[in-house]
Amino acid sequence: VGRYALIVAGGKGERFGGDRPKQFQDLGGTPLLVHTLQAFQDAMEWDELLLVLHPTMMADWERILEEYPLSMVPRTIAGGEERFHSVRNGVREIPEKEGSLVAVHDAVRPLVRPERIRNLMEEAELFGTAVPTVPLKESIRQVEGDGTNEAVDRSHYRVVQTPQCFRSNSLKAAMERPFNSEYTDEATVIEAHGEAIHLSEGDVENIKVTTPLDLRIAEGILKDR
Amino acid sequence: VGRYALIVAGGKGERFGGDRPKQFQDLGGTPLLVHTLQAFQDAMEWDELLLVLHPTMMADWERILEEYPLSMVPRTIAGGEERFHSVRNGVREIPEKEGSLVAVHDAVRPLVRPERIRNLMEEAELFGTAVPTVPLKESIRQVEGDGTNEAVDRSHYRVVQTPQCFRSNSLKAAMERPFNSEYTDEATVIEAHGEAIHLSEGDVENIKVTTPLDLRIAEGILKDR
Numbered sequence: 001v002g003r004y005a006l007i008v009a010g011g012k013g014e015r016f017g018g019d020r021p022k023q024f025q026d027l028g029g030t031p032l033l034v035h036t037l038q039a040f041q042d043a044m045e046w047d048e049l050l051l052v053l054h055p056t057m058m059a060d061w062e063r064i065l066e067e068y069p070l071s072m073v074p075r076t077i078a079g080g081e082e083r084f085h086s087v088r089n090g091v092r093e094i095p096e097k098e099g100s101l102v103a104v105h106d107a108v109r110p111l112v113r114p115e116r117i118r119n120l121m122e123e124a125e126l127f128g129t130a131v132p133t134v135p136l137k138e139s140i141r142q143v144e145g146d147g148t149n150e151a152v153d154r155s156h157y158r159v160v161q162t163p164q165c166f167r168s169n170s171l172k173a174a175m176e177r178p179f180n181s182e183y184t185d186e187a188t189v190i191e192a193h194g195e196a197i198h199l200s201e202g203d204v205e206n207i208k209v210t211t212p213l214d215l216r217i218a219e220g221i222l223k224d225r
Numbered sequence: 226v227g228r229y230a231l232i233v234a235g236g237k238g239e240r241f242g243g244d245r246p247k248q249f250q251d252l253g254g255t256p257l258l259v260h261t262l263q264a265f266q267d268a269m270e271w272d273e274l275l276l277v278l279h280p281t282m283m284a285d286w287e288r289i290l291e292e293y294p295l296s297m298v299p300r301t302i303a304g305g306e307e308r309f310h311s312v313r314n315g316v317r318e319i320p321e322k323e324g325s326l327v328a329v330h331d332a333v334r335p336l337v338r339p340e341r342i343r344n345l346m347e348e349a350e351l352f353g354t355a356v357p358t359v360p361l362k363e364s365i366r367q368v369e370g371d372g373t374n375e376a377v378d379r380s381h382y383r384v385v386q387t388p389q390c391f392r393s394n395s396l397k398a399a400m401e402r403p404f405n406s407e408y409t410d411e412a413t414v415i416e417a418h419g420e421a422i423h424l425s426e427g428d429v430e431n432i433k434v435t436t437p438l439d440l441r442i443a444e445g446i447l448k449d450r
Contacts, residue, residue, distance in 0.1 A: 136365060138433075139385040139409050141358065141424065149383070149424055151413045158374070160364040184364050188376045199366065199374055205438075208363075216445040220438060 002047040002100035003121065004168060005040045009033060009107030010052045010079025010086030023107045024060060025215055028222045032209060033061075034068045035110035040103075041072040043117035047100075049074035050093055051107075052086045084183050088175040094168045101125060102171055104186045105163035108209045111221055116203055117163055123200050124165035131165075131187045132202030133158035161202040166190055227272040227325035228346065229393060230265045234258060234332030235277045235304025235311030248332045249285060250440055253447045257434060258286075259293045260335035265328075266297040268342035272325075274299035275318055276332075277311045309408050313400040319393045326350060327396055329411045330388035333434045336446055341428055342388055348425050349390035356390075356412045357427030358383035386427040391415055 009023040020026070023033045030038075033051075040049060051074035053061055058076060065073065077093055079086035087104060094102055101124050103117060116132065123130035136154045143149045164186045171186060174193035183189045187197050205221050207214060234248040245251070248258045258276075265274055276299035278286055283301060290298065302318055304311035312329060319327055326349050328342060341357065348355035361379045368374045389411045396411060399418035408414045412422045430446050432439060 131366075133366065140361060140382045141356075141385055141412070141422070142382055143424070144381075149422060151407075151409070151416060152382075153407070154409075156369075157365045157367055157377075160366055182376075182378065184376070184379075187366070188364075191376060197366070197374060199368070213442070213445060213449075217438070217442050220441040220445070224438075 002095065002097055002168070003045065004048055004050065004094050004100065004102040005046050005163070006050045006052065006087065006090040006102055006104045007033075007036060007040065007074065007107050008052050008079075008083060008086050008090065008104060009057070010054055010083060012054050012056065021057065021060070022210065023057075024064060025209070027110055027215065027218055030068060031064050032110045033107050034064065034070070036105065036107055036112065037070055037074060039110070039112045039114050040105070040117060041070060043114035044121065046072065050077055050090050051075065052077045052079045052090045054079045082179065084175075084179050084189070087186060091168065091172050091175050094172060096169060096172065098169065100168040101165060102168040103163035103165045104171070106208055109162055109206055110209065111218060112163065112206045113203060116206070120163055120165045120200055123198060124167070127198035128170070129166050129187070129190060129195060129198045130200045131197050132161045132163070132206070133199045134161065134202040134204050135159070158199060159202075160185060160187065161206050170195055227320065227322055227393065228270065229273055229275060229319050229325065229327040230271050230388070231275045231277065231312065231315040231327055231329045232261060232265065232299065232332050233277045233304075233308060233311050233315065233329060234282070235279055235308060237279050237281065246282065246285070247435065248282075249289060250434070252335055252440065252443055255293060256289050257335045258332050259289065259295070261330065261332055261337065262295055262299060264335070264337045264339050265330070265342060266295060268339035269346065271297065275302055275315050276300065277302045277304045277315045279304045307404065309400075309404050309414070312411060316393065316397050316400050319397060321394060321397065323394065325393040326390060327393040328388035328390045329396070331433055334387055334431055335434065336443060337388065337431045338428060341431070345388055345390045345425055348423060349392070352423035353395070354391050354412070354415060354420060354423045355425045356422050357386045357388070357431070358424045359386065359427040359429050360384070383424060384427075385410060385412065386431050395420060
């Protein structure tokens with residue numbers, strides 16, 4: 001059986017703050033994406049690490065790899081128009097094999113812990129799917145199409161993170177569905193394909209870095225470790 | 226007509242990190258609660274600022290006031306068992322008067338902007354209620370009682386903040402309802418009392434500081450201003 005990790009950084013790499021695209025921003029002296037890949041290489045043995053990058057980012061990535069050598073160098077794959085297409089490009093590279101598992105992870109979640117990745121893969125082996133979630137910290141209200149709104153019980157909701165782990169054959173099949181804008185993550189695609197999602201424990205520190213403020217928060221978390 | 230602000234810090238003041246309770250933690254050289262009160266005194270003219278504090282916090286607060294004098298010193302009121310009871314103790318002190326408005330605010334949201342407070346009070350005057358909300362940034366899944374879960378469209382939800390502004394007579398009446406654990410904020414109580422909630426624009430920087438990480442984030446936001 002195979003173990004695959006698919007790190008998704010398919011976006012055009014919008015810059016914020018400094019001069020580097022998001023996934024290459026400096027976090028405690030190391031580019032964000034290098035943190036992410038280090039967590040994966042430390043987590044367990046993989047058959048292959050796959051990194052989906054926007055075509056325009058390939059040269060930058062080559063330069064980073066020279067400066068920050070990784071013990072397990074990922075194979076790069078060109079991203080597509082939407083995240084969905086990027087992930088599809090990636091999973092198509094995974095061999096069709098019964099029992100193989102794949103972890104799909106946002107490149108801009110550099111603080112994922114190796115133990116958590118390993119635990120999620122173990123749960124995916126047991127349950128077929130394993131999606132990390134954390135409680136919703138804030139009060140929310142549901143807004144109806146007519147503009148009315150009402151309080152909802154936040155304990156009935158969980159916030160979804162990555163890596164999301166699946167049987168790779170299931171994800172490969174699900175990702176051949178036509179694109180739908182409701183597919184905001186892989187769990188949604190697998191669910192649309194008819195499979196139930198097993199919710200696992202996430203980690204509040206495993207934040208998605210999409211703004212300069214997020215980067216500052218990530219620096220704070222890293223310093224506290 | 227009257228304009229009242231009710232700042233709620235009714236909790237026992239659990240300590241985190243340092244030796245001070247949450248609401249008195251240092252933020253850029255000034256206690257958190259002083260930031261909050263300064264935002265309110267800068268926002269507009271008030272008939273009265275009311276500060277609900279846990280009885281054990283009163284002496285600490287007196288000492289802080291000596292060191293950080295405020296141009297508008299709030300009247301302190303002893304908090305109750307739950308936030309609900311603290312707010313009830315506070316609104317009972319507001320005179321019964323047609324047309325008066327009240328803003329209820331979490332003491333541990335020190336980064337609220339004066340303009341936003343003013344705008345919310347203006348909207349409450351127009352609509353009867355004004356509750357600040359921001360978009361939900363993360364993907365969520367809804368968990369059913371039987372353990373199953375499904376993706377929901379996050380664009381149908383808004384995250385609720387404070388200050389929540391109401392006609393004070395409405396809030397006074399609503400807060401005399403028997404306590405119910407579903408009353409997680411004042412909007413919920415007003416809604417249970419039969420009034421529709423008007424959703425207003427919030428501010429992503431107006432965070433609730435409840436953990437050491439939140440304090441670090443608040444410091445980052447403050448530095449960027």
